[in-house]
Amino acid sequence: MSRSRVTVVDIARAAGVSKSTVSLVLQASPLVNEATRAKVNAVIRELGYVYNRGAANLRQSASSRIIGIIVNDLTNSFFAELAVGMDMVMQSAGYVQFLSNSAESVDRQREVVASMREHGISGLIISPARGTEAADLKPLAASGIPVVSVVRNVVGAKVSSLVSDNYAGAKAAVAHLVSLGHSRIAFLGGIANTTVFAERVQGWRDALVEAGFEAPDMLVIGSTASRAGGVAAIERALSLPAPPTAALCFNDAAAFGVCDGLRAAGREPGRDFAVVGFDDVIEAETAVPALTTVSVDPQGMGRRAAQLLLKQINTGKVEPEAIVGSVRLVVRQSCGAGEKAGRMSA
Structure with a gap:
């Protein structure tokens, strides 16, 4: 290989790393571990590559x-x-x-x-x-x-x-479900190792406690924050000895999946089970039933x-x-606001 034509791509290929990793080594970034840095530097010396910092700065300026x-x-x-x-x-x-x-x-x-x-x-x-x-x-x-x-x-x-304001949004959603006559309200979807999940669960929990109801951990059912995750979460919720009658979902994607799972179980969202999402994506308004959700715009x-x-x-x-x-609760059909609360609480 001609030394005058050695590129970052050549180094990456020879060292078995990505081009971006080579760039980090050239920039003396602390993000690269020492073993990888040593391997890349060894290849740089072997191939005779010279880093043109002036040209790099010119590229950045451009x-x-x-x-x-x-x-x-x-x-x-x-x-x-x-x-x-x-x-x-x-x-x-x-x-x-x-x-x-x-x-x-x-x-x-x-x-x-x-x-x-x-x-x-x-x-x-x-x-x-x-x-x-x-x-x-x-x-x-x-x-x-x-x-x-x-x-x-x-x-x-x-x-x-x-x-x-994840906490306030979750509290408002659960308070609304309580006003419709629900006392056993689940939190469905989402993965636990994020601040967003923790804040929304805390809002769910505090709203139930303030209303005088229990907030057992078994009603917090995590899953991927996706439609498929929502389906899996509602399946687990419905299999509980005392299943919930309503749910606040981590996001709208999970809420759409919860609605799919309810229908698969022979239950109609908004009539037999109340569903609330979080986000208010464009599809929320046109979904059937239209999704009640916490809007973050x-x-x-x-x-x-x-x-x-x-x-x-x-x-x-x-x-x-x-x-x-700030966030706001957008009430539509999926929570059953237009239904008699007793139909879902029975």
């Missing part, structure tokens, strides 16, 4: 109108709507978006962040994958790249955050996150701000 956006799951319409909201603001401000889907993988997220940094992003909006730690975001802040964490907060990361959230990032870019100040967005 790409200064690029914004990085990382979301958890683009198959979930909530995140698609969130990205649309960001695009509305960024496009009008003359920025190009570099959009990626982490699929809830921290490793994948690190690779994407490294690649985005290599392309000279001006800022990053990220909905952190489960398991993201402050150390994953601190290098960005330390390098002066503005970061906005949206949907989920990462404790100790010292970056700006925009989240929903995903597109609006995306716009606010983009505006917050642009503020930091334009002022040149990376000063963390923590914003908690």
